[in-house]
Amino acid sequence: MVKITDVARHAGVSPSTVSYALSGKRPISEETRLRVEASIRELGYRPHAGARALASSRSNVLALVVPLRAGIHVPVVMQFAVSVVTTARRHDHDVLLLTQEEGEDGLRRVADTALVDAFVVMDVQLDDPRLPLLRSLERPSVMIGFPADAEGLTCIDLDFKAAGEACVEHLARLGHRVVALVGSPPEVYVRQTAFAQRVVQGFTAAADRGRLASSVHPCEATPAAAREVAEQLLREQPALTGVVVHNEAILEPLVEAFEQLGLRVPADLSITAICPDELAENLRVPITSVALPSAEVGERAVELLMRKLDSKTVPEATLLPPRMTERASTAPRNTP
Amino acid sequence: MVKITDVARHAGVSPSTVSYALSGKRPISEETRLRVEASIRELGYRPHAGARALASSRSNVLALVVPLRAGIHVPVVMQFAVSVVTTARRHDHDVLLLTQEEGEDGLRRVADTALVDAFVVMDVQLDDPRLPLLRSLERPSVMIGFPADAEGLTCIDLDFKAAGEACVEHLARLGHRVVALVGSPPEVYVRQTAFAQRVVQGFTAAADRGRLASSVHPCEATPAAAREVAEQLLREQPALTGVVVHNEAILEPLVEAFEQLGLRVPADLSITAICPDELAENLRVPITSVALPSAEVGERAVELLMRKLDSKTVPEATLLPPRMTERASTAPRNTP
């Protein structure tokens, strides 16, 4: 294994000069820097991560905490993860994957052993049990999602309330007067996951403001459940002409179910969704949707974390504004 | 931060004794061990990961290499990942997430910096460009999937050939004589991913052996593509009564498409799949399937890796035998 002293000798400088040439933490003359860089390349030198972590008390590793509870849409989680890794690498950091089997102990463990420098925490609940720990840990963290009390924490997410509002307002503009929200599985609400609730808030507030009749329907993530909800809606709300879907897993079967029940989309029923663009684009009827910007959220989360690691201040709350794309699933209300 | 010398002082022993009490690498008297353990607990001592890695040249971190190419089913990848993390933790290891943005350089980097001790490599292609590197790296690796030439490597996967055979044999036993395989997206075959090809091999071989008429149909991972394949099959193979599906994303829409085209499952058409049990169970018509044992593969992969890290020998190839579960989607051929 080639080490820093080998490089130093080869370049005719001291180890500290090599170290500083690498870190840029003090000025190095153009000439020696080039010589050091050449030696590094020639010898194929790679600094030992452990030695570095020990000497600098920085591991350059972030922990990504992925609980993977029931009712979450896995592809979205994966997109987050990929974008977190990609962005972390751009900042010369690696990513340690932490699932929730160990619970909060896992967080404490990797923090206490100095395995990681900071945390990206996903799937945050309104009353998340990890909050006290994250506040007490001496390492910075960024949460993807908002708890009820975010005091002293850094959070980022799509503005789900505004997303819910945007969907309703879009339908209202098209003349729809009776709308329904088909939401996440019941357990997601029971668990008090913030984002699901905020969609409901936005949906309801916008409907009330616009004097639309509205109702909310949690829905399991199975095609069968989707069909049931479709039937129920038709039965109980015959005047319904606008639907907002906030449940990736059942978007496709729900649309199919409505059509099988004799409703044409968008002629008889307008449908909008809050979901990844990729999903909305690829259905048989492309769906007007507010994008779930997983990649952007992951990227921004890591960038916030990097600023915190540099002891810079960051906003406590970052809400990404909803971005709606009109596709083939919404149309003006068919007034007979 | 509490360190090993603090614990040593508190317990009235030397640092090395604390270290050995922790690692068990040399005998410690019951009495001192208990005293050391008590001190550790009392002081809340956690060994510094970097210091440990530096002194022992073991980081106790595995790299999980997840390429995330097009055409792979994300939930399955996630299941692998979770099971890899869980099993690694059981063996006192953590998991670093490596996507393929960096390509092979990423592997080399984390190996050369001693960030990780070993690799779990997913989504292996028949002619995988990472193979030479993995062979040359001084760190052990286990591949999930089989390349064309696995010489000198350790591989594990479901026996996809046997899985393809099992599906055909099941249909043959039920009296079906004309069968089709609806496979993965074309890019998966073009890329020469081993598992997709092996399903085709097994499917075709078993069909030939049983003198069944058979055909193979790659299919994009979209509902629209599923509908097209269904229509095509009905048009071109009117005698078709048995279908094997190896494409998680389109299983549900394909079944729906067949039924909308007037075929009842299983009365007119028997369907079997190679997919996660969870998917097969939750369709409106539960599907007879060979399980994709993601969790087991991930677990076994890590266990192989642990044996290699202990310099024990392991089999080069581990093929998990297919396990078929009969559900509601297959029935004896309806002989009019």
Added chain:
DNA sequence: GTGAAAGCGCTAACAG
């Protein structure tokens, strides 16, 4: 069964 001490490879004062 236990202790002393020499590193592991790097960073960051401190010194010039």
Added chain:
DNA sequence: CTGTTAGCGCTTTCAC
């Protein structure tokens, strides 16, 4: 602008 050097906290010979 560069070199010298003292650790960072742990493991592991070597010695008893």
